[in-house]
Amino acid sequence: MGPVDRDAVTAVARLVAAADQVVALTGAGVSTASGIPDFRGPDGLWTRDPGAQRLASIDVYLEDGEVRREVWRRRLSDPVLSARPNPSHAALAELEQRGHLHTVVTQNVDGLHQAAGNAPDRVIEVHGTAREVMCLSCGRRVPMPQVLERVREGEHDPPCRQCGGLLKSATVSFGQALDPAVLQAAHHAALGCDLFLAIGTSLTVYPVALLPRTAREAGARLVIINGERTPYDDEADVVLRADTSATLTSLVEQLRKR
Numbered sequence: 001m002g003p004v005d006r007d008a009v010t011a012v013a014r015l016v017a018a019a020d021q022v023v024a025l026t027g028a029g030v031s032t033a034s035g036i037p038d039f040r041g042p043d044g045l046w047t048r049d050p051g052a053q054r055l056a057s058i059d060v061y062l063e064d065g066e067v068r069r070e071v072w073r074r075r076l077s078d079p080v081l082s083a084r085p086n087p088s089h090a091a092l093a094e095l096e097q098r099g100h101l102h103t104v105v106t107q108n109v110d111g112l113h114q115a116a117g118n119a120p121d122r123v124i125e126v127h128g129t130a131r132e133v134m135c136l137s138c139g140r141r142v143p144m145p146q147v148l149e150r151v152r153e154g155e156h157d158p159p160c161r162q163c164g165g166l167l168k169s170a171t172v173s174f175g176q177a178l179d180p181a182v183l184q185a186a187h188h189a190a191l192g193c194d195l196f197l198a199i200g201t202s203l204t205v206y207p208v209a210l211l212p213r214t215a216r217e218a219g220a221r222l223v224i225i226n227g228e229r230t231p232y233d234d235e236a237d238v239v240l241r242a243d244t245s246a247t248l249t250s251l252v253e254q255l256r257k258r
Contacts, residue, residue, distance in 0.1 A: 004246045011238050012197075012223050013254040016100050019195035019221075024092060025211055026106045026113070029200025029227060033086035033245050035079050036110055058175040061168060062136075068166070069156045075169070076148060080109070080130045085116035088200070091248035093117035100255065103189040107201060107208055109171045124186050126178060126208050128171040137165025144169065183207065190214040197223045200244045203230040 016022055028036070055074070060067050085093075093116040095101035104113050104123045109130040113123045133147045134140065140162045147167060150158045160167055172178055186208070190196060196215035203209045203224075212232050216222055222236045225247050233239050240247050 004242045004250050005240060006250070008238055008240050009247060009250045010254060012240070013251055013258070015195050015221055015223065015237070016095070016251070016255060017258055019100075019193075021102045021193045022095070022100055022195045022197065023103045023105060023189045023193040023215070023220075024095075024101060024197040024199055025201060025208070026088075026092070026104060026108060026199050027201025027203075027226075028108060030088045030092075030106075030244055031083070031086070031108050031110055031112055031200075033088065034083040034110070034112060036083050036108075037079075056173050058173040061173060062166065065157055072148075072151045072156060072158070075144070076151060078130070080111075081144060081148075083110055083112060085112045087245040087249050089113055089116035089118075091245075091252045092199075094252050095255070096122060098255065102193065105186045105189055105208075105211065107205065109169075124182060124189065126172075126182055126186055128169075128179075130169050130171050132170040133167050134170040135160035135163060135165045136168055138163040141170060178207070186211060187214060190220075191218045193218075193220050195223070196220045197225065198230070198232065198236075199225045199248070201226065201230070202228065203232050 055067060055071050061071065089112045092101060092104060092113065096118050104118055106113060106123060106125055107127055109125065109127050111129055111131045114120050131144050132141050133144050138160060140160060147158055158167055159165065190211040191214060193215055196212055198212055203212060212222055216235060222232065223238045224230055224232060224236045225240045225244055227241060
C-alpha cells in the first residue's frame with residue numbers, strides 16, 4: 001500500500017464536487033483502523049483462525065448448542081462493541097454533512113458510520129448489525145449489551161425472553177439470505193447515483209460486488225479506494241491503492257477549500 005496520491009485525490013475531489021448524488025460502498029478496510037480485523041486479508045480473522053469461519057454458518061449455529069455457546073463466549077471479547085470511529089468514518093460523516101454524500105452502503109456490521117455522525121436513514125447495512133440481537137423465532141430485537149450481560153451472568157446460550165426461541169446477532173451468517181428490502185435499497189442507491197465510491201472493499205463478495213457495475217451501467221463515475229487490487233480497477237475512473245483513512249482525510253481537506 002503506497003502513499004496517498006495527491007493528484008488522484010484532487011481528481012476525486014473534483015468528481016465529488018461536481019456530482020449531484022454520491023454513494024459510498026464501504027468494506028472491512030474502512031474499519032480495520034478501529035481495531036476490527038477483516039476476515040480474508042493476510043491478517044484476517046479467518047486467515048489466522050480458519051475454524052472461526054465455521055462459527056459463522058447459520059446451519060451449524062442452529063444445530064449445535066456447543067457452537068452457539070462458543071459464539072456467545074467470543075462475543076464477550078468482540079472488538080466491535082468497544083470500537084470507535086476512525087478518520088475514515090469521520091471523513092464520510094463530514095462528506096454527508098457538507099452535502100456531498102447521499103448514501104452509505106456498508107458491508108460492515110459495526111455501526112461505526114452512525115457513531116461517526118452519518119444519519120442512520122442514510123446508512124444501508126447490507127450484512128446486518130452486530131449491535132443488536134434478534135430472535136430467530138419471533139423476530140424480536142434487543143441491544144447486544146443486554147444479552148451479553150446475561151451471558152456474563154451464566155446464561156451460556158440465552159433464549160428469547162419473549163418466546164423462548166434461539167437468539168443470534170442481527171448479522172447475516174453464511175447460509176442466510178440477505179434481506180430483500182435492504183438489498184433493493186442498495187440497488188436503488190447505486191442506480192440513482194452519478195458517482196460511486198468503493199472504499200476498503202475487495203469487491204469480491206456477491207451480490208454486493210455487483211453494485212459498482214450497476215452504477216456504471218446507469219452512467220455513474222466509479223472511484224475505488226482500497227489497499228489491494230479489485231476486479232473493477234480497470235473499469236474505474238480513478239483508483240487509489242492507499243490507506244483509506246489518509247485518503248479520505250485528504251479528500252475532505254481539499255473539499256473544505258472549495
